[in-house]
Amino acid sequence: MHSSDGGSGGGDGSPPEPSVLDAILENARNRRRLGRQLSTAGERIKTDDLVDVVRHGPLLEALLDEPLDRRGIEDRLGVSKATSHRFTRWLDERGLGERTDRRFRLTGLGEVVAEEVLRFEANVRTARRLTPLLDAICDDHDEFVVEPFADATVTVAESEDPYRPVERFVELVRGSETFRGFNTTHMAPLVFGEFHRHVFDETETEIIYRPEIAEKLFETYPERAREAIECGHLRLRTRGELPYGLAIFDDRVGIGGYDETTGLMEVFVDTDAPIARQWAERVYASVRADSVSLDAEA
Template sequence: MSDELVELARRASALAVLRDGALDRRELQERLGVSRPTAHRFTRTFEDQGLVERSAGELSLTPMGAVIAESVAEFRETVETAQRVEPVFEIVSDADPTFVREAFGNATVTTAEPGDPYRGVRRFMSLVEDSERLRGVDPTAINPLHLDGLHARIVDGMETDAIFLPGVVESLLRSNPDRAREAFESGNLTLRVHDDLPFGLTLCDDRIGIGLYDDETGLLKTYIDTASPAAREWAEDVYADYRDESTLLSEHSELSELLPAEAETND
């Protein structure tokens, strides 16, 4: 990156202020919260570069300045978004900057903390409470602290279609036979089995979420959710791929025997 581009990035705030309309030097100084010499240096540099022009004592962006100001703002937003949702790149490794901005620019990022390891799970459950339909891909077992809550939502009518690893499905059904029977008998639960699930993905009514898990503990370490249409489209495609590659529990050669008899026709 040239020195000029670095300087533009550093002075992105000044360009952003001028995108809102013409200002005199004192107004620019006040809006930026900088000293008079600093404001003078900004305006002189921008004038020398042909980015601003002066008319009737006010500074405004030139046509070229407007284009560059928009580009610098997009660059800054992309960098800030990328830093905030860094875990996403473990999953969407080939994402282009525009997709990252559009899909995750306004995402909510919830990270586990030493004194509160279940922050991400609580965030997920808050979305489930308001959702009439839940689809998901999950590489780990359901957190026992929230199993009752999920069971209640399913029995109460939340249509749920979930994809798990074989071992997770087996553990879930063997450890919770009564809950499993009630959930399947409600007709609202469909379980599928997949052998390779590297991350978690949830699709609720209004938001989609990505879950990243700790390799050692299996706990959810980061949950990133968003309502953006771009992220929804991406999540729908990813979920469809895993669904197509998965096996219905009722058709699984080894695990289907764990299904309650009444549920085999509902799965």
Template sequence: MVEDTPPGSALNIEVIKRSPMLAALHEGAMDRHSLEQRLGISKSTVHRNTNSLAEQGLIERSDGEYQLTKFGEAVAEVVATFEADMRTTVRLAPLFEAISAVQPGCSVEAFSDATVTTATDGDPFAPLARFVSLVQETETLRMFDSYAVAPTYMDEIHGQVLDGLETKVIERPDIALDIMENYPRKCVELCASEFLTMRVHDTLPFGIGIFDSKIGVGIRDRESGSPRAFIDTETREAREWAETLFESYWNEATQLDRFHPKALREAIDSDA
């Protein structure tokens, strides 16, 4: 038994197939030659597409130009919204897996206007550069799992912290130890400055950076551990989520009073 085609399915297929032409005509009426040039298609393809769209009641021809009908305009609006949503979804792909299993949850819509900076072969340090640019604009900084955000942040923000950048950091013990062993002098200076407070936590799901006006999520590459993307936004929903998440981990984390390996081991042992 052959099932009936669902109502509207033929139109849905037509809209998807002809969406570039709908998008072009959504900007204004065009003649055949203009459509050929705009879409990079042949005369016969224009003829076939316009006939098909006209049969669906989406376009009409007047004075040698094709234009959307009222129905066509409404459909074109839906297509434009769908394509924008798809672009946002693809752009935020690194974020989905990272935040999906974390409580409290946060809707992806909170990041719909986010700036997404990804690491590429041509610019593997792009996420770090974005983080640094935001640090330069803020007077306070809270973050956890800094290596997912900025693996060389001690080099990048050392001077700002000494100049009074109020900073709270939660690190995994192994990362804290790595920082202490690679930047012993800077750790002593930062400890003496009283502007940096560090705590350690065994399980951090991804990187978070909370600035005066924006928040950012740093995501590592699973295999290499290096920063994969930094996604920042200034929406209220994202900020409230990031602050709640940070406070939750901060309250669970172990305080470090001194920034050297012995103090770290003592803190871990006392918390065990």
């Protein structure tokens, strides 16, 4: 599903320049091979050394912002004089920092390590927040990357309010003039009249469903669905297999995870991050290219 296009190339036929999204997707493709690659490359870094780097993450982050003297390190991190001496000695022993004009700054190696520690923390934090979604789409993790959804809104169904994710989804549909998406089941339960009113009458919509789901939609709303297609509000396409639910609105993109037994949306994650939109557009284009239009048949 991942695509390698989308960089910005020149008009002279030169290959497109790789984007940040390209780098994220390439890393996602390679992540499961990293262990073998590291083992082949030579001696692995000891686990204790990696833990030590993460433990000193606040120090690395502070110096990534700006060089600091020992007093600055003590004030910034709230540590004692003895601890600041230990920190700076640790930086020097590992080649991560150096002292210049009484202040400590990161070396080139130190800057890269500091950035990777922050990236690791951000991805772990994001994965934790997205746990309900990851659990719901566990068979399709290879199709999904967490980085673009670091600041996403996560809406989870609760026992006293099982429709919270659907209501969040419908709220975004209501506020958008256009909507594109695909789903393993109905975007919203067929009894949710407000969603289907927007789809049939108000929103420029393109949806990719599995064939049996599209058939059920026509059985439930035979006249309204055909009228929406005839007047151009609705374009329907089908595809045999779909990984999860994807929604692209005017200003946001979202992903839905569903209970396989009940078919209800368990979690909906949405964001306005530009990189998430790039990812969603690529995924949608890939799925759409392998789908069939139902407009003519309808």
